Amino acid sequence: EAQVTQNPRYLITVTGKKLTVTCSQNMNHEYMSWYRQDPGLGLRQIYYSMNVEVTDKGDVPEGYKVSRKEKRNFPLILESPSPNQTSLYFCASSFFPRTESTGELFFGEGSRLTVL
């Protein structure tokens, strides 16, 4: 089954304790990205990657790191989480737009993170 898998789905942690949210896709998509969703703000892009070893900042990259060592994986790293990073996080992937693909994003189920 084609899917984007994120783990963990739920996490409560404390300020300053490093954590990693994993993301894996099995659709051979070139493009992968991370978003955070906050009430009233919609989804905001944190980082994206257009290919292995190629990553770029989105609109809200502060406090986050990513890596793309393999095509299928795109982990999100919070080196020193703070309470303002409490949010719902989505990983998503897509092909680049081309004749046979509109390039729509396929989303993971989301990871709800609480930082105390």
Place this chain on the structure above:
Amino acid sequence: AQKITQTQPGMFVQEKEAVTLDCTYDTSDPSYGLFWYKQPSSGEMIFLIYQGSYDQQNATEGRYSLNFQKARKSANLVISASQLGDSAMYFCAMRELSNTGNQFYFGTGTSLTVIP
């Protein structure tokens, strides 16, 4: 300036009626894609419909259609014959396809409630 603007935080529609959800966008790229996603209360993001900037005709997918007015930079979603299962949050999104990047931008969403 906001890249995607959704001015209706909440909308109500009677079952079996049609409803239009507004979306305006801002870009100077000649090539871009416009998307609508549905987020039910369960939280997953569901792709509904896509419109490319060079597409001459409005996109349609079943009961969903996209009213694309390029000169006005609007991409409104029309849902015909509303069903109770259409109650959800709806997000408009844009993908810029410039040579310098490949970012997605989302609006703040519209919460649609279908009344029996």
